[in-house]
Amino acid sequence: MVKLIGGVALVRPEESGDVEETVRRILKRHPRVKVILRYWGVEGEFRRPRIKVLWGEVPESIVYREYGVEFELDPASLMFCLGNKFERLRMAATVRGWEVVVDMFAGVGQFSIPIARHARPAKIHSIEINPDAYRFLVKNIERNKVSEIVEPHLGDCREVVEAVGPVADRVLMGYLDNTLSFLPHALRALSEAGGVVHIHSLSVRGREEELAEKVLAAAENLGYAAKLLGWRAVKSYSPSKIHLTLDLFALRR
Numbered sequence: 025m026v027k028l029i030g031g032v033a034l035v036r037p038e039e040s041g042d043v044e045e046t047v048r049r050i051l052k053r054h055p056r057v058k059v060i061l062r063y064w065g066v067e068g069e070f071r072r073p074r075i076k077v078l079w080g081e082v083p084e085s086i087v088y089r090e091y092g093v094e095f096e097l098d099p100a101s102l103m104f105c106l107g108n109k110f111e112r113l114r115m116a117a118t119v120r121g122w123e124v125v126v127d128m129f130a131g132v133g134q135f136s137i138p139i140a141r142h143a144r145p146a147k148i149h150s151i152e153i154n155p156d157a158y159r160f161l162v163k164n165i166e167r168n169k170v171s172e173i174v175e176p177h178l179g180d181c182r183e184v185v186e187a188v189g190p191v192a193d194r195v196l197m198g199y200l201d202n203t204l205s206f207l208p209h210a211l212r213a214l215s216e217a218g219g220v221v222h223i224h225s226l227s228v229r230g231r232e233e234e235l236a237e238k239v240l241a242a243a244e245n246l247g248y249a250a251k252l253l254g255w256r257a258v259k260s261y262s263p264s265k266i267h268l269t270l271d272l273f274a275l276r277r
């Protein structure tokens with residue numbers, strides 16, 4: 025299946041087969057695409073895409089529109105996960121106007137921008153470690169006119185959270201690489217009144233309850249009264265794994 029994002033067609037390696045035939049088929053069906061990329065997924069701490077150009081020239085940036093929000097990004101160095109679309113909407117619909125939100129893995133603003141546009145909370149601290157992604161985060165804040173709400177921070181969320189202090193009513197942990205190791209920092213970002221942490225993690229299919237118990241135990245061991253408000257499957261990750269979000273309420277004991 026071909027995925028289209030801002031005029032870029034992404035072809036999974038196992039589906040690309042004969043290159044010429046693949047290119048011809050895609051251009052026939054989607055005559056307006058600017059470039060066709062073979063896409064292996066994202067890798068490393070910065071979640072850079074591994075791609076190969078099959079046809080066309082990669083533009084410096086593309087604009088992807090979703091739920092009244094515009095995201096600009098460089099498709100050669102950054103990737104945008106279309107499978108998280110409903111989760112972005114869910115977050116925008118969940119946040120309330122009085123909240124302070126900390127987005128620990130902001131990317132180009134995938135969660136921060138829709139939340140700011142639609143929920144208009146008091147403040148969002150958006151933290152991103154990759155300077156390329158940060159550049160587009162700043163652009164997207166301006167592009168969507170939410171600079172009075174979203175404050176961008178370039179750096180490691182573990183350090184930035186300490187500098188920002190215990191201010192959050194809600195913390196977003198939209199990252200799949202050993203996310204639980206960041207939980208102590210997410211919990212320290214919560215205000216004295218406690219708050220909700222949205223933890224993204226991979227789970228073995230059918231063992232979601234085990235992951236939920238592990239998260240609860242981790243929060244309790246760190247000195248928090250914790251309650252799991254729920255979890256949902258965001259998308260299928262592989263035949264044996266799914267991407268989950270767990271919504272955890274936590275309050276320091």
Ligand SMILES: C[S@@+](CC[C@H](N)C(=O)[O-])C[C@H]1O[C@@H](n2cnc3c(N)ncnc32)[C@H](O)[C@@H]1O
Binds near residue numbers: 132151
């Ligand atoms: C896969 S993107 C996800 C963006 C968005 N949260 C989402 O779920 O769609 C994860 C982002 O986290 C950033 N990141 C990784 N480690 C980080 C850290 N220690 N502090 C801040 N950002 C980090 C990466 O550079 C990347 O842009």
